[in-house]
Amino acid sequence: MIKRHPENPLISPCDVKPSQPDFEVVCAFNAGVARYKDEVILLVRVAEVPKNDNPEVVLVPIYSSREGKLVVREFDRTDSSIDFTDSRFVRTQEQQFLTSISHLRLARSRDGIRFSIDESPAIFPENQYEEYGIEDARITKIDDTYYINYCGTADLGITTLLASTTDFETFERHGVMFCPDNKDVEIFPGKINGKYYALHRPTSAEYKHRSMWIAESPDLLCWGNHRHFMSPREGFWDDGRVGGSAVPFRIEQGWLEIYHGAGKDNRYCLGALLLDAEEPWKILGRSEKPILEPETDYELEGFFGNVVFNNGVLFEDGMVKIYYGAADTHVAYAEISLDEVLAGLRQTGESTC
Amino acid sequence: MIKRHPENPLISPCDVKPSQPDFEVVCAFNAGVARYKDEVILLVRVAEVPKNDNPEVVLVPIYSSREGKLVVREFDRTDSSIDFTDSRFVRTQEQQFLTSISHLRLARSRDGIRFSIDESPAIFPENQYEEYGIEDARITKIDDTYYINYCGTADLGITTLLASTTDFETFERHGVMFCPDNKDVEIFPGKINGKYYALHRPTSAEYKHRSMWIAESPDLLCWGNHRHFMSPREGFWDDGRVGGSAVPFRIEQGWLEIYHGAGKDNRYCLGALLLDAEEPWKILGRSEKPILEPETDYELEGFFGNVVFNNGVLFEDGMVKIYYGAADTHVAYAEISLDEVLAGLRQTGESTC
Numbered sequence: 293m294i295k296r297h298p299e300n301p302l303i304s305p306c307d308v309k310p311s312q313p314d315f316e317v318v319c320a321f322n323a324g325v326a327r328y329k330d331e332v333i334l335l336v337r338v339a340e341v342p343k344n345d346n347p348e349v350v351l352v353p354i355y356s357s358r359e360g361k362l363v364v365r366e367f368d369r370t371d372s373s374i375d376f377t378d379s380r381f382v383r384t385q386e387q388q389f390l391t392s393i394s395h396l397r398l399a400r401s402r403d404g405i406r407f408s409i410d411e412s413p414a415i416f417p418e419n420q421y422e423e424y425g426i427e428d429a430r431i432t433k434i435d436d437t438y439y440i441n442y443c444g445t446a447d448l449g450i451t452t453l454l455a456s457t458t459d460f461e462t463f464e465r466h467g468v469m470f471c472p473d474n475k476d477v478e479i480f481p482g483k484i485n486g487k488y489y490a491l492h493r494p495t496s497a498e499y500k501h502r503s504m505w506i507a508e509s510p511d512l513l514c515w516g517n518h519r520h521f522m523s524p525r526e527g528f529w530d531d532g533r534v535g536g537s538a539v540p541f542r543i544e545q546g547w548l549e550i551y552h553g554a555g556k557d558n559r560y561c562l563g564a565l566l567l568d569a570e571e572p573w574k575i576l577g578r579s580e581k582p583i584l585e586p587e588t589d590y591e592l593e594g595f596f597g598n599v600v601f602n603n604g605v606l607f608e609d610g611m612v613k614i615y616y617g618a619a620d621t622h623v624a625y626a627e628i629s630l631d632e633v634l635a636g637l638r639q640t641g642e643s644t645c
Numbered sequence: 646m647i648k649r650h651p652e653n654p655l656i657s658p659c660d661v662k663p664s665q666p667d668f669e670v671v672c673a674f675n676a677g678v679a680r681y682k683d684e685v686i687l688l689v690r691v692a693e694v695p696k697n698d699n700p701e702v703v704l705v706p707i708y709s710s711r712e713g714k715l716v717v718r719e720f721d722r723t724d725s726s727i728d729f730t731d732s733r734f735v736r737t738q739e740q741q742f743l744t745s746i747s748h749l750r751l752a753r754s755r756d757g758i759r760f761s762i763d764e765s766p767a768i769f770p771e772n773q774y775e776e777y778g779i780e781d782a783r784i785t786k787i788d789d790t791y792y793i794n795y796c797g798t799a800d801l802g803i804t805t806l807l808a809s810t811t812d813f814e815t816f817e818r819h820g821v822m823f824c825p826d827n828k829d830v831e832i833f834p835g836k837i838n839g840k841y842y843a844l845h846r847p848t849s850a851e852y853k854h855r856s857m858w859i860a861e862s863p864d865l866l867c868w869g870n871h872r873h874f875m876s877p878r879e880g881f882w883d884d885g886r887v888g889g890s891a892v893p894f895r896i897e898q899g900w901l902e903i904y905h906g907a908g909k910d911n912r913y914c915l916g917a918l919l920l921d922a923e924e925p926w927k928i929l930g931r932s933e934k935p936i937l938e939p940e941t942d943y944e945l946e947g948f949f950g951n952v953v954f955n956n957g958v959l960f961e962d963g964m965v966k967i968y969y970g971a972a973d974t975h976v977a978y979a980e981i982s983l984d985e986v987l988a989g990l991r992q993t994g995e996s997t998c
Contacts, residue, residue: 388853421873446852447854448852449847449851449852450849450852467869468869468870470871471845471847471860472847472849473849473852494802494824496850497826497850498741498826499799499800500739500740500741501800511863513869514863514867514868514869515868516820516822516862516866517867518804518821519820519821520773520774520801
């Protein structure tokens with residue numbers, strides 16, 4: 293059985309200092325994870341909204357790359373040409389905006405449970421691909437460098453960008469790895485037979501597939517030989533959409549990947565994949581049932597309820613240590629033994645690659 | 646003034662032998678262009694439909710990658726759960742299909758005007774990315790190799806794939822360069838300061854932008870450092886959408902790129918861009934007015950009327966020789982002097998890259 297930590301959720305919005313005095317933090321979730329020296333490091337996605345005491349307007353925070361600063365746009369709530377029905381969005385005839393803006397905030401812990409959270413952002417929007425925010429970091433350690441990929445959202449679309457650090461104090465940006473729309477990217481930790489690999493989740497505007505793909509790279513920035521990797525699975529818990537979650541880690545039997553899947557009811561759960569060690573596009577096993585599904589109060593209710601979502605795990609002492617986003621609001625923690633994860637896998641044929 | 650050839654259209658559907666005895670050719674258009682030895686080579690997009698004398702059904706041709714062959718699916722025209730309103734598509738609740746399937750056919754000519762067309766396909770769908778067809782080749786010569794990129798359409802989405810040839814007799818496939826949805830890719834003919842570059846046109850499912858991007862590559866298969874390149878232009882002929890058309894060619898002043906733009910009325914025209922020689926993401930000039938717009942019968946009426954579309958040009962003797970798709974039905978030809986193209990450019994600021 294997976295074991296949630298009794299102190300869950302570990303991080304809540306009220307634990308995080310806003311990045312601006314006139315903003316408030318509404319979500320602290322979907323953290324990238326790494327072990328650095330004797331600490332567990334989280335790069336938490338922190339979503340903020342401008343404080344607003346005027347019920348007649350909806351405020352939209354945008355990083356204006358032209359002006360080089362955060363701006364707040366005001367929309368008249370009574371304007372019938374604007375769609376406010378989903379509280380996460382403002383949709384005009386021409387354009388779609390987000391009502392919150394996210395950045396990445398660093399949190400550190402010696403015991404992996406009690407985190408001290410930086411007072412200011414680690415990575416904040418700063419270019420035209422990040423105007424609506426930065427979301428969902430994954431951290432891959434290769435040699436002594438930690439590569440961080442994250443989503444940039446903007447009117448230009450949803451891209452995945454690459455940054456790196458060696459000390460979690462300074463971060464270097466490397467540009468856009470995957471062009472719109474693409475998210476849920478996990479870079480494997482090191483070359484396999486001379487090539488880097490990553491899982492990713494492109495979205496077709498014309499066709500409805502929400503599937504995972506795999507790509508290869510010589511240098512971590514340029515990606516190609518894209519191959520379809522895994523689709524939603526009819527008749528299972530992940531029949532609606534699937535995407536990669538954690539950076540894969542190496543076990544004796546191959547690569548273990550924690551992924552997320554949603555049913556057609558939009559209930560997000562976590563499962564596992566076992567991939568071939570040398571040919572990671574080959575899927576050897578897939579969780580018959582979720583290893584984690586929304587059950588507790590903090591998973592069922594929040595900014596977007598009925599969601600557990602993962603951006604990274606630690607594999608230590610035979611345990612898979614899962615830092616996960618709960619209801620798009622909190623960071624929570626659960627752990628499960630590798631043996632149990634492997635026992636729950638259903639053998640699959642090879643992937644369609 | 647641009648000069649259309651009096652023998653236009655040069656290639657029509659009736660000139661092309663179907664690839665299967667029970668199919669008919671409905672469109673022969675959007676050809677990639679290269680000069681090879683003493684011939685002009687076109688890789689024509691040939692769209693075919695299954696012959697159908699039963700008005701009660703709509704037939705959908707699919708290359709089944711699982712079965713390794715072409716199959717024809719039948720849809721009941723009276724089924725009210727299926728959307729047949731756009732004759733190019735069949736849309737069920739779950740899936741979207743195309744009513745025609747395209748492949749690439751080779752045509753060759755000594756004078757550049759009278760073409761002999763191969764009796765069988767040069768590149769035909771053969772994998773899961775090409776199940777609904779292969780579209781819109783571009784040909785880039787680098788050293789002695791001709792690189793061919795083309796769109797694959799499938800339920801998985803619209804990808805751009807790479808192939809190559811040295812003789813236009815055998816073709817080698819290299820895999821997917823750009824994942825869904827992405828089209829209108831033009832590879833620059835050679836490295837610039839150590840990197841390959843390509844223009845491309847990703848589509849955001851979430852946001853509405855239909856813009857051109859530029860990417861770089863070490864090896865032509867893996868692409869990254871994606872940067873937004875050019876948007877539709879309010880108040881001009883290209884205020885609806887833009888995409889690259891011809892493989893760029895080098896002139897004294899930099900790179901010349903023929904692109905297509907459509908207004909909000911979906912009228913497709915061609916224009917030109919002048920790009921910086923060393924930093925091709927910098928746009929120095931952009932056609933104030935189209936250099937070619939739909940005017941003649943064969944451009945105004947056809948499978949999709951009011952369209953001129955281009956996939957490649959030859960630049961010879963100071964002339965830009967444009968092989969273009971007319972009304973998504975024919976291949977036609979027009980030429981214009983480089984001087985005139987340059988005179989029609991409007992200076993722009995640098996691009997937003």
